[in-house]
Amino acid sequence: MKKLAERNPEKLIDLLHERRTFERTSVKLYDRVLSLMAASEEPQVRGMLDTMQAYRDEEAEHQEWLEEQILALGGDVNAEPERSRLAAAEARGIEQVILRDGVELHHLFHALMAAELVDNAGWDLLAVLAEEADDDDALDAFLLRQAEEEDHLEYLRQTMARYAESQVLGGALQLPTEP
Template identity: 30%
Template sequence: MENVTRSGFNRTGAQTSLHTVQNMQAFADEQSPSGPAHIDGVLEGRSIASVRAEFVHEAERIGSVPIPTTLTGVLATGLSKLTGHRPEVLVDKLGERLAFERTGVRLYQALIDKAEAVQADVALPFTIGELKHIRDEELEHMHIVTSALEGLGADPTAQTPCADVAGVASSGAMQVLSDPRTTIAQCLETILSVELTDGAGWDLLIRLSGSAGQDELIKPFREALAREQEHAQQVKGWLERAVVDDLD
């Protein structure tokens, strides 16, 4: 795999076929959502916005937070209800974090696999050992969240609504990392966006834990946040080095 950016006969731009641009623009104007749309008769006389609004009003939510199946969970839920908190909100976000950290492990493993495949021919901005260290820390964060869920009497194997959404949102990142055509720099840029999102997620989880009266969770979550911030800085540095090296 080449790890450099090269010029080639890229025909995706309109300027490669100027004589067809006007016809393409005219067709696009006819299909504009601002006016009557005709797609197999389904949207006849209606805008796409009105159809989306209808689906929004009719759709059910994405799953639910499981009812506690352990005595610990029942008692914790009951106590939170009495104090005015909704423990399902915290459990949902913990489920999201667990799904996100699991994806983080897989993303770094995919980058390790790619780096090992090209290291003989490409100057890497990192060592394989550095990648494995971050991968292992992502795994540790998975265990932190698993312990937190079990401490609340929740089932860490259940997929909560936010966990479902996180899985869908991160699927694109996994496609980039597992694509044999992507360069190291492209993979690092993708991971950097994931790391920045990850840090924001931990920050929110810390705030939720405090609001829900689960102060014992704050310290390990803050430690995880600090590690994620370090990851983001490392990946940012690697990305800058990889892109600058591509200029030479």
């Protein structure tokens, strides 16, 4: 991360804060969805719990890793820079859907998929910047987390496709159990 931080470390810290804010929000979103999934009477929904828990845990690891990077660059993890506040504001709409009572599970998966799209874009931006700075260590770290986020996104895309197939085309709902 040293090469990436050479020119403008404050701006990099700001970007890392933004990512951390969104990862922290994602943990909260996954926690809510997991609690509702665990309460479901649908065996297929409960069959997704292990995968969704693993994704939640990866989101938490991303948050912790970002905090370590911010500290290593001399940043303050308790600060709330502008980009972090903006990310929190952007996430509020998704949070409102997921935290609201009475929302059907497929709507929660859709909202979670929207969050994962933003997550993917954030990691992609960091990877592009690391590549431009010729910072292979940072690039590897970002690409690892981006690949995990892409797995989350693909699983949620499959879930949403199966809900849509069942609702639009009829037939039994066949939710994914393994990524």
